[in-house]
Amino acid sequence: MTDIDTETDIETGTGIDTGTGIDTGAGIDTVVTGGARRPGPRGLSVPRPGVVVAAAVLALAAFVAVAPGLLTDGAPTDIDPGQALVGPGAGHWFGTDQLGRDVFTRVVYGARTSLLLGLAAIGLAVTGGVVLGLATVLGGRGAERILTWLTDVLLALPPILLALLVVAVLGAGTTNTVIAIAIALVPVYGRLVRTEAMVVLRSGYVEAAVGLGLRRGVVIARHVLPNALGPVLVLATVGFGTALMYASALSFLGLGSSPPNSEWGLMLAEGRDFLQTAWWTGVFPGAAITGTVIAVTVVGRYAQARFAGRVDWRASR
Amino acid sequence: MLRAVGRRLARAGAVVFGAATLAFAALQLLPGDPVAVMLGPATSASPQVREQIRVDFGFDEPVPVRYLHYLGDLVTGDLGRSYQLQQPVTTLIEEQLWPTVQLVAASVTLAVVIAVVSAVVTAGRRSALRAVVTLAELVALSTPQFWLGIVLLTVFSFRLNLFPVAGAQDLTALVLPAVTLALPVAGVLAQVLREGIETALEQPFVVAARARGRSRIGVRLRHAVRHAAAPLLTLTGWVTGSLLGGAVLVETVFGRPGLGSLLLQAVSSRDMPVVLGVVLLTATVVAVVFILVDLVQLALDPRLRTAAAL
Numbered sequence A: 001m002t003d004i005d006t007e008t009d010i011e012t013g014t015g016i017d018t019g020t021g022i023d024t025g026a027g028i029d030t031v032v033t034g035g036a037r038r039p040g041p042r043g044l045s046v047p048r049p050g051v052v053v054a055a056a057v058l059a060l061a062a063f064v065a066v067a068p069g070l071l072t073d074g075a076p077t078d079i080d081p082g083q084a085l086v087g088p089g090a091g092h093w094f095g096t097d098q099l100g101r102d103v104f105t106r107v108v109y110g111a112r113t114s115l116l117l118g119l120a121a122i123g124l125a126v127t128g129g130v131v132l133g134l135a136t137v138l139g140g141r142g143a144e145r146i147l148t149w150l151t152d153v154l155l156a157l158p159p160i161l162l163a164l165l166v167v168a169v170l171g172a173g174t175t176n177t178v179i180a181i182a183i184a185l186v187p188v189y190g191r192l193v194r195t196e197a198m199v200v201l202r203s204g205y206v207e208a209a210v211g212l213g214l215r216r217g218v219v220i221a222r223h224v225l226p227n228a229l230g231p232v233l234v235l236a237t238v239g240f241g242t243a244l245m246y247a248s249a250l251s252f253l254g255l256g257s258s259p260p261n262s263e264w265g266l267m268l269a270e271g272r273d274f275l276q277t278a279w280w281t282g283v284f285p286g287a288a289i290t291g292t293v294i295a296v297t298v299v300g301r302y303a304q305a306r307f308a309g310r311v312d313w314r315a316s317r
Numbered sequence B: 001m002l003r004a005v006g007r008r009l010a011r012a013g014a015v016v017f018g019a020a021t022l023a024f025a026a027l028q029l030l031p032g033d034p035v036a037v038m039l040g041p042a043t044s045a046s047p048q049v050r051e052q053i054r055v056d057f058g059f060d061e062p063v064p065v066r067y068l069h070y071l072g073d074l075v076t077g078d079l080g081r082s083y084q085l086q087q088p089v090t091t092l093i094e095e096q097l098w099p100t101v102q103l104v105a106a107s108v109t110l111a112v113v114i115a116v117v118s119a120v121v122t123a124g125r126r127s128a129l130r131a132v133v134t135l136a137e138l139v140a141l142s143t144p145q146f147w148l149g150i151v152l153l154t155v156f157s158f159r160l161n162l163f164p165v166a167g168a169q170d171l172t173a174l175v176l177p178a179v180t181l182a183l184p185v186a187g188v189l190a191q192v193l194r195e196g197i198e199t200a201l202e203q204p205f206v207v208a209a210r211a212r213g214r215s216r217i218g219v220r221l222r223h224a225v226r227h228a229a230a231p232l233l234t235l236t237g238w239v240t241g242s243l244l245g246g247a248v249l250v251e252t253v254f255g256r257p258g259l260g261s262l263l264l265q266a267v268s269s270r271d272m273p274v275v276l277g278v279v280l281l282t283a284t285v286v287a288v289v290f291i292l293v294d295l296v297q298l299a300l301d302p303r304l305r306t307a308a309a310l
Helices: A002-012 A048-066 A103-138 A140-155 A159-170 A174-201 A204-211 A216-252 A264-272 A280-306 B002-029 B034-039 B047-056 B063-075 B089-122 B128-142 B145-159 B172-201 B204-211 B216-234 B236-253 B259-268 B272-300
Strands: none
Touching (some): A103 A140, A103 A174, A103 A216, A103 A264, A103 A280, A140 A174, A140 B002, A159 A174, A159 A216, A159 B002, A159 B259, A174 A216, A204 A216, A216 A264, A216 A280, A216 B145, A216 B236, A264 A280, A280 B145, B002 B063, B002 B272, B089 B172, B089 B216, B089 B236, B089 B259, B089 B272, B128 B172, B145 B172, B145 B236, B172 B236, B204 B216, B216 B236, B236 B259, B236 B272, B259 B272
């Protein structure tokens, strides 16, 4: 723990005590006095127990997504009209919905769909970003101008609006939702890959590789891509949370998964109609989304903090 | 300065032109016949009627001609006609604009107030309060707005009956939607602001101000916040976009009229002119905000006025 701290202090220069001597006890208590500060931008540091809890939540979510049958006996589509809208209790931990389906079972089975949607969207977005980013680096001046302009245009649109535009063109549905979110996030990763690749291209080992007479493609594949990809993947951790959130938002708006699927956003939308009498139908699936997104954010930021100095964290949003 | 403004206007113009072209391309990419989309699946319209619609909307012209027409119309402020509602898109947007403007304005005010208070109070302290506030910010910025809205609705409207459940009739109906939209943004702003204040508090001028006898809170408000405002300013464009985007979700949750509801309805019925109108408007607003922020920063910070920036 301490060795990490001292390391970053040297790296980021936060250890330069500008005012320790002048600290008159006047409440300027932020002045660094050694390796007490955690790595990374200050406002963003997360206490270590928080990271452990978040990692545990993520592990639980992943476990539930892989083996939902271990946590619940029923099936997410088991209808029991006699037990409709029963409140949370011993029989049904999270209560039942308007068709008497067990909300806990549906939340458990919804994990797989929801997580997969987010994973697919962020995977596609990062892949697209790598292609776009490398294309701007390699394509020469003209291609670079056009792609930069295109990225500017796409970045002027809020991601959720861009995703809605794509859904309007392609039509609703799960696959189209994934494509829409990926398109909405591609400009962010494209720009990031470009920035990282530019840094790597100026490095000594790339010069050496070029000097050794390696072909352009080989230099890119062997040197530029692996080194530029690290920070991009770190940011993609937080991006996974964002993608998951957008996916469930689109389902919530009635444009993604359709009944009788159990997907968290969709369940939340269905639960909205019964809020007045049965809050549990909407609140629990929403809590599942929120809990997962918070956990992803915490773990992602921790990863970013470990990469501090190499990553511009602002690009993560 | 005039040159700086001109260059930025040109860049924003290029972005808006790009968005318009993208919108036109999206319109062309729409699978199927727009006339069929317009008439709906269950229709007994005669071929003559279909042909008439085709001519009315200009679908009979070749694509490049339509593109030029489309651009010409845009320049004169004409966004086309809705397929479904049979009204000019500009009229529809005008009708729905006010509730969204109200919502966004209320949210932005609320977000800034929350962020400034929580950052000024907790910056540079190692207290339990700071830990709690930081955690709250993290939770706020990762909470999906549609869920936050539903929780607030459940607690404050259904349980406590404090606020109306839906609509935009008066100011009480604005409270919950504005809070829902503001909290995630406030979380981000507070973090950035706190980071800025903490950096500023380490600067010699803070020590000097304290030595001159300024109070702790006075130093924070007069000196530290000013310095921290610069990184905050760069986020204004992002904030505008995220509020306009979030409005779609918040308006849906609270059953509020507005641009978001209009857009969502248009997306569901694939009423492309309306979708594109709202999207274009948003892109224009965001592009303009970006220029303004850029210029304000140039005006505020002389160090930025290098030859490359102007």
